[in-house]
Amino acid sequence: MRLPFKLIRNLVVIQLKINNRGPFNFILDTGVGLMIITEPKLVDSIDLQNKRTIKMPGLGEGDAYEAYITPPLKIEIPGLNSYDVAAAILKTDHFNLSNFAGMPIHGLLGYEFFNNLAVKLNFTDSTLTVYRPKDVRSFRKGTKILISIEAHKPYLQANVKLPNGTEQMCKLVIDLGAGHPVSLENMIKKNGLPQKFIAANLGVGLSGPISGFLSRIDEIDIGKYRIKKVITSFPNDYDAETLKYLSVKRDGNLGVGILKRFMVIFDYQDNALYLKPNTYYGEAFEHDMSGIEYYGAGEGFKHLIISRVEPGSAADEVGLEKDDEITAINFKPVGDMTIEQIDDILKSKDQRSLLLEVYHDHKFDRVILTLKRRI
Numbered sequence: 001m002r003l004p005f006k007l008i009r010n011l012v013v014i015q016l017k018i019n020n021r022g023p024f025n026f027i028l029d030t031g032v033g034l035m036i037i038t039e040p041k042l043v044d045s046i047d048l049q050n051k052r053t054i055k056m057p058g059l060g061e062g063d064a065y066e067a068y069i070t071p072p073l074k075i076e077i078p079g080l081n082s083y084d085v086a087a088a089i090l091k092t093d094h095f096n097l098s099n100f101a102g103m104p105i106h107g108l109l110g111y112e113f114f115n116n117l118a119v120k121l122n123f124t125d126s127t128l129t130v131y132r133p134k135d136v137r138s139f140r141k142g143t144k145i146l147i148s149i150e151a152h153k154p155y156l157q158a159n160v161k162l163p164n165g166t167e168q169m170c171k172l173v174i175d176l177g178a179g180h181p182v183s184l185e186n187m188i189k190k191n192g193l194p195q196k197f198i199a200a201n202l203g204v205g206l207s208g209p210i211s212g213f214l215s216r217i218d219e220i221d222i223g224k225y226r227i228k229k230v231i232t233s234f235p236n237d238y239d240a241e242t243l244k245y246l247s248v249k250r251d252g253n254l255g256v257g258i259l260k261r262f263m264v265i266f267d268y269q270d271n272a273l274y275l276k277p278n279t280y281y282g283e284a285f286e287h288d289m290s291g292i293e294y295y296g297a298g299e300g301f302k303h304l305i306i307s308r309v310e311p312g313s314a315a316d317e318v319g320l321e322k323d324d325e326i327t328a329i330n331f332k333p334v335g336d337m338t339i340e341q342i343d344d345i346l347k348s349k350d351q352r353s354l355l356l357e358v359y360h361d362h363k364f365d366r367v368i369l370t371l372k373r374r375i
Contacts, residue, residue: 001079002129005121008101009340010179010256012121014128016109017076019046024106027097028128029177030266031253032110033152035075035087036067038095039106043068048089066091077113080130085112095204102296102339108177111152118267123260124278142263142276143223147174149268150248156273158254159221160184163194170251174259174266174273178203181257181285182220183233185250188213193234198374201293201308202233212236214287214375220258223275227258231285231375257285289371290346291315294326302335304342314372320358327364328357346371 005028006013015023024042052069068091072084087107097105113119120129147154154174160182161167170184183202197215204210212235219228261281265274291313297303304326309315326334329345345354350373358365 001131002127003078005126005128007123007126007256007260007340008103008338009343010260011097011101012128012176012256013101013103013105014077014109017074018042019074020076021046022076025104026107026109027105027177028113029108029110029175030114030154031173031175031177032108035085035107035109035112037070037087037089037107038093038097039104040089040091040093042106043089046073053091096295099295099297099301102301110177114154114266115149115152115268118265118269120263120265121259122263122278123280124263142265142274143225145223145273145275147271147273149271153248154266154268154273155248155250156222156254160217161219161221162187162191163216163218164191166191168251171249172252172254173248173250175253175255176259178253178255179257180233180255181230182217182252182254183235184217184252185235187234187252188236196375197234198310200233200310202235210235216285216375222254222258225275225277227261229285230258231287286347286373287375288343288347289314289350289352289373290369291372291374292320292326292346294342296339300335301339304334304339310374313374314369318367318369320356320367320369321360325359326356327359330355331357 003014012028013025014028016026017023048068048070053066067088070087070089072086075085118131120131122129145156147156155171156174158170158172159167160170172182180202193213194215197213200212200214202210202212212233215232215234217230217232219226220230261278261283262275263278267274291310292306292315293308294304294306297305306320306322306324306326308322309320328334329337329342334342348371350371352371354369354371356367356369358367
């Protein structure tokens with residue numbers, strides 16, 4: 001059984017129905033156990049009765065960090081029989097995934113989906129194929145990587161080579177819900193940072209925003225694959241300790257930035273991951289060269305709002321600021337582009353010049369932004 005998915009800012013998005021309502025957009029996320037509904041309004045949309053409130057582990061204090069646990073839901077994914085599964089509905093959407101993705105996102109689907117099925121992701125044609133585990137043998141193409149399933153999440157061992165010559169075997173959670181290539185926790189304390197790095201907001205976890213640094217490692221070895229000069233997230237020590245507290249003891253996570261370079265098969269029943277390189281395998285790892293973090297807002301998420309400007313970056317040098325709105329790039333309205341098309345432009349080429357139209361201080365300005373590779 002095959003179904004399409006959308007790869008939005010390195011997030012795998014599928015459609016499903018809940019209690020005969022929908023369709024709703026859910027991110028496939030092997031980094032979560034319980035199904036999480038991040039859009040609080042779905043409480044009314046799917047007509048829930050007898051919900052109870054719990055405190056989500058690892059969250060902060062107050063109502064914003066509470067969730068409803070649902071009774072068993074009827075989940076329908078095209079081509080799959082529905083099944084009953086409970087979910088947590090956040091009382092407040094502190095992930096803001098819809099703004100990040102530039103499209104409505106309603107939640108995260110993890111262990112419940114992957115545990116009973118063998119799942120193949122083909123990133124070259126954006127299709128997902130589901131098999132009964134007993135039927136997957138004939139589709140086992142690629143290199144088999146042994147994994148372990150702990151606390152409802154998949155883990156593998158990978159050898160990491162740092163620029164200072166240090167090598168370390170790392171236990172990484174395989175995290176389809178993480179867009180980055182790889183994140184290494186508790187590394188700063190042990191080895192310091194590589195010489196070239198930038199401070200960055202690394203995303204949002206259950207405990208809130210994760211701050212830290214971006215740099216490159218020399219190599220990560222997964223099975224027989226040697227992947228070089230990988231852009232890597234290094235959470236600061238405080239956030240790394242929080243992440244460590246939230247899960248099985250680990251050294252970091254492996255995200256879609258690497259996984260999308262392979263055809264991937266998850267087979268939880270056999271404790272196996274299968275990898276086969278695809279056309280993206282040899283592409284260089286690049287990061288945003290503008291210094292802008294941004295999100296989609298307004299009707300249809302067509303307004304591109306700056307949420308942060310990295311000090312000393314190309315955007316900072318031309319005076320862009322938080323809450324400015326970018327309305328056009330090289331005369332093309334941003335409303336005519338997807339948010340990942342904009343991502344691609346802003347990490348396209350060192351020293352490339354772009355003409356931006358920006359709404360700033362209640363007036364429109366035009367600025368020439370010259371991209372600058374930072375790591």
